[in-house]
Amino acid sequence: MFHLESVSKQYQQGDNTVSALDSTTLDIQRGEFIAIVGPSGSGKSTMLTLLGGMLAPTAGKVWFGGQSLYDLTVTERAELRRLKMGFVFQTFNLIPYLTALENVEVPLLLRGDSKSNQRKRGLELLDQVGLGDRAHHKPSQLSTGQQQRVALARTLANDPCVILADEPTGNLDPEMRDQVLAFFDEFHRSGKTIVVVTHDPEVALRAARRLQMTASCVGAELPHRLAKAA
Amino acid sequence: MNFFTLVWKEIRERPTAMLTGLMTITLGVAALVAIRNVTFFSERAVAKELEALGANVLVLPKGVTLQDYYSADLHGQTIPEQFVQQLAFSNLEGVENLAPKLCVPARLNERGVILTGILPQSEFQAKAAWQSANLFSKHKGCKKARCVTDEGGTNSLATKRTVQELYKHEALLGSDIAAATGLKEGDKVSLLGETLVVSAVLPTMGTVDDGRVFAHLHTVQRLAKLGEVVNCIEIMGCCEDVAQGLLTQLGDLLPGTKVVTIAQVVQTQVSINRMMQRLSWLFLAILVAMAGAGIANSTIANVRERRREIGTLMAIGASPRFVSRLFLCKSVLFGSLGGLVGYLLGTGIATTLGSQWSGMSVTPLPMLAVFAICGATLVSTAASWWPARSASRLDPCVCFQDS
Ligand SMILES: Nc1ncnc2c1ncn2[C@@H]1O[C@H](COP(=O)(O)OP(=O)(O)OP(=O)(O)O)[C@@H](O)[C@H]1O
Ligand SMILES: [Mg+2]
DSSP: OEEEEEEEEEEEETTEEEEEEEEEEEEEOTTOEEEEEOOTTSSHHHHHHHHTTSSOOSEEEEEETTEEGGGSOHHHHHHHHHHHEEEEOTTOOOOTTSOHHHHHHHHHHHTTOOHHHHHHHHHHHHHHTTOGGGTTOOGGGSOHHHHHHHHHHHHHHTOOSEEEEESTTTTSOHHHHHHHHHHHHHHHHTTOEEEEEESOHHHHHHSSEEEEEETTEEEEEOOHHHHHHO | OOHHHHHHHHHHHOTTTTHHHHHHHHHHHHHHHHHHHHHHHHHHHHHHHHHHHTTOEEEEETTOOOSOGGGTTOSSOOEETHHHHHHHTTTOBTEEEEEEEEEEEEEETTEEEEEEEEOOHHHHHHHHHHHTOOOSBOOTTOOOSOOSOOOOSTHHHHHTSOOSOOOTTEEEEOHHHHHHHOOOTTOEEEETTEEEEEEEEOOOOSSGGGGEEEEEHHHHHHHHTOOSEESEEEEEESSHHHHHHHHHHHHHHSTTEEEEEHHHHHHHHHHHHHHHHHHHHHHHHHHHHHHHHHHHHHHHHHHHHTHHHHHHHHHTTOOHHHHHHHHHHHHHHHHHHHHHHHHHHHHHHIIIIIHHHHOOOOOOOHHHHHHHHHHHHHHHHHHHHHHHHHHHTSOGGGGGSOO
């Protein structure tokens, strides 16, 4: 699904250069559930945005399904995200002025669904995450756990084959975390590729494969035991 | 949900975010529409006046300054009446009529009035017949069908500034004077110690003439003890073409006088309009700049506070075009709304205040609405072009940054 070929990323800030990711080569297979773990500032989010086609690497190539992502135009990459990728954010990133239902409808609007289709599918998805009765609430009227579930429904709206999640449980209490993780397991079972960035060993344990990042390097792949300790 | 719902919901959530932009554009359009309305109608008023006055030329004493055409004969300086004869028999091409005038202050029924002496047409004709002179000739190639007309009646004072008949013991009353004093045809009036008979009340002309009393020039000369003099001679050309040519010929013919065309006099009024118009261009520039800056500023602030939302939209697949359209659509909406409200406001101001201040009737100009709305939309869209573009070029990574 993904193939990173000597990908590195440096941020230029004035005179000094910050290396967020050193030359990395990596393969991610279709249907994999991967956790990226590592200390803060080790370049996890950078890695995720590189995979999502939202941040051009300083060097190297990122292949997605046989296509070199950063040889596409910005618009083509947006289109690719719209059709094939779903994002889950630590801060949910719901649009504050839209209701839960409308938030879920946004990706459907972007792909040009009719109004009635948007409505139907939106309600379906909200039901799926157990929020059918909260369709017309604004994000500010929802608990954090509910907000993340709305965000999950939005992620699923365009039926992506890849889900990229950055600290999806970082802001949730353990109970909510378990709920969200249950959804991830479900996505995984249904054959989606999942890449999740996390600090949380509990989350990392769910993944079939773990990548440890240390100061801009993708280190050894951790055996199950070590991941638990990390 | 569709694209416009998205735009609309965002506006409803933060109605004040674009308020300054909307305000500047509304007030800008209102000011421009008001100015345009007033200049349009005052221009039309002047144009109508100019047309009514035709190709007239004024012969005045040298030292007279011209502020207002209508008071051109109220200056106390005189020229000899003999100039009138000189003009009449000089055979100037295109001269259709002559109207000498002498104005003196008088009292009528305890009321201060201006007594204006005029010379009836019949006297010219009598003299012309007597001297078998060729009075008043059309200029060659004159496009006007009728040159010399002998249409009588008191209406002609308004239209041709002369009357056909007026006897030495008669007086004509302006409509305002007649209304104020209650005098009517056949009544006797005492002016400068002499009793005259009101031979007619003049129809309303809408000029200072409505407040004047007219009598035979020679009667006024005798009563005012001024000798054979006049304050001014109005010359009616047969058409516009001759006015300019007459100016030079008359200057040579009558030394010691000042010869001006009425067009020139009216030009002073026109030039005030011109100034307004130029001012309104300046206003346009300033207001466009201000409204543009207001909208640009609002849009920049809006883009800034929506960075994360924009990043999120892009992460879930919105194209840069979609993002810039979000902002452009908003500014089109604000521009057209500002244009419409501004038009209504400006028209309101012009129709109420404009008519109060200048006495003209100002009616709404629907065409202006089109210009106002299109113009405001254009300015607003152009102003938010760059901020919208910068929004579409935002790095989608901003959605991963905390708050
Ligand atoms: N836009 C940026 N400009 C400059 N430097 C950046 C930028 N984004 C990230 N960095 C730097 O790159 C490095 C990696 O950042 P990144 O956000 O990928 O870390 P992370 O592993 O996601 O950290 P955290 O766990 O705190 O989210 C850090 O040193 C960070 O300071
Ligand atoms: Mg991070």
